[in-house]
Amino acid sequence: MKLKRSSRLIDMTGYLLQHPHQIVSLSYFSDRYASAKSSISEDLGIVKDNFESQGIGRLETIAGASGGVKYIPFMKRDDAEAFLRLLSEQLSQSDRLLPGGYLYMTDILGQPSYINEIGRMIASVYSNHSIDVVMTMETKGIPLAFAAASQLNVPVIIVRRSIKVTEGSTVSINYVSGSSKRIQTMVLPRRSLTPGSRVLIIDDFMKAGGTMKGMAxxxxxxxxxxxxxxxxxxxxxxxxxxxxxxxxxxxxxMTEQEEQFIIEQGNYFQYYEC
Structure with missing residues (x-):
């Protein structure tokens, strides 16, 4: 069905947002809207300018017979800094500190608006790293992993602490927890990964880094x-x-005062290049 330009732009924007890191040919949009490729190219130029001005992402043009356009999500630095300040304020509440030096974050990790922004921030850094898979432990890092994976358009694999009969043959290793110094086990199904896969490891909280090292x-x-x-x-x-x-x-x-703590910015902007 042939659409007016305003309708094409709305539908085209929605489609690209739902299919990040996927090459979409001009022919696809031309057939979808029953419009000439020249008109589609003009439409994509408008979408590209809007994405970049609004800090939504960038639209890359892929040359060649099998080319087209690809939407790459990213977050502008000003927006990222503002979001980190908001997160810091939310997590700085005094009653969030838990025994063992952990932080209560379940409510934050249950908020789709927060999770989606965190995923976009992580994807902004790793958009050009040819990620094939996102990996996390079977803990509160799962929503973070799925949020980042949705922006990178890759699958998620979940490392477990025990064998599940529903997952078939598995590979397991023992590792030493960096904080407790205890030997623990992590398990992953053999079918989860193919040799040569490039994996982005994500977790919600890190003390000494033992779990991260174990997954590596x-x-x-x-x-x-x-x-x-x-x-x-x-x-x-x-x-x-x-x-x-x-x-x-x-x-x-942690501060010198008992049960007092500070939440500050991490090293995110050492990796940020957008």
């Missing part, structure tokens, strides 16, 4: 590659973490 070691059993590591909140400590080159949105620092 598990990937070696699959001949897969760590393409990046991202965590919502890390703790500040004098001892170095067990992993390097990880991205953190926020950092939890």
């Amino acid at each position: 070691n598990l990937l070696k059993e699959f001949d897969a590659e760590v393409a990046g590591m991202a965590v919502l909140v890390e703790t500040k400590s004098e001892e170095p973490k067990l992993v390097d080159n990880y991205l953190s949105l926020l950092k939890l620092s």
Whole structure:
């Protein structure tokens, strides 16, 4: 059905937002709207300018017979800084500190608006890293992993702490928890990964980095590659973490006063290039 330009722009914008990192040919849009490719090109130019001015993302043109356009989500630096300030304020409430130096974040991780923005922030950094899969543990990092994966248009794999009969043959390793120094187990089905996969590891909270290191070691059993590591909140400590080159949105620092803490910006902008 032939549509007016205003209707095409609305539908085209919605389609691109729902299909990030996917090449869409001009022929597809031309057939979809019963319009000439020249008109579609003009429409895409308008969408591109709007995406960039609004900080929604960028529209890349792919040349060649099989080319088209591809929507790459990102967040403008000003918007990212404002969102981190909002998160910091929300997490700085005094009653959030839990025994063992952990932070209560379940309510934040249950808010789609927060989760979607966190996912877009992480995807902004790793949009050009050729990510094949997002990996996380079976904890509160799951919504973060799915939010980032939806922006990167890749699948999610979940590492478990015990074997599930419904997942078939598995690979398991033992690792040492960086904070408790206890030996723990993590398990992943053999069918989860193909050799050579580039994996983005995501978690919600990191103290010493033992869980992150364990997941990185598990990937070696699959001949897969760590393409990046991202965590919502890390703790500040004098001892170095067990992993390097990880991205953190926020950092939890304890003060000299008992049960007092500070939430500050993590190292996110050391990796941010948009």
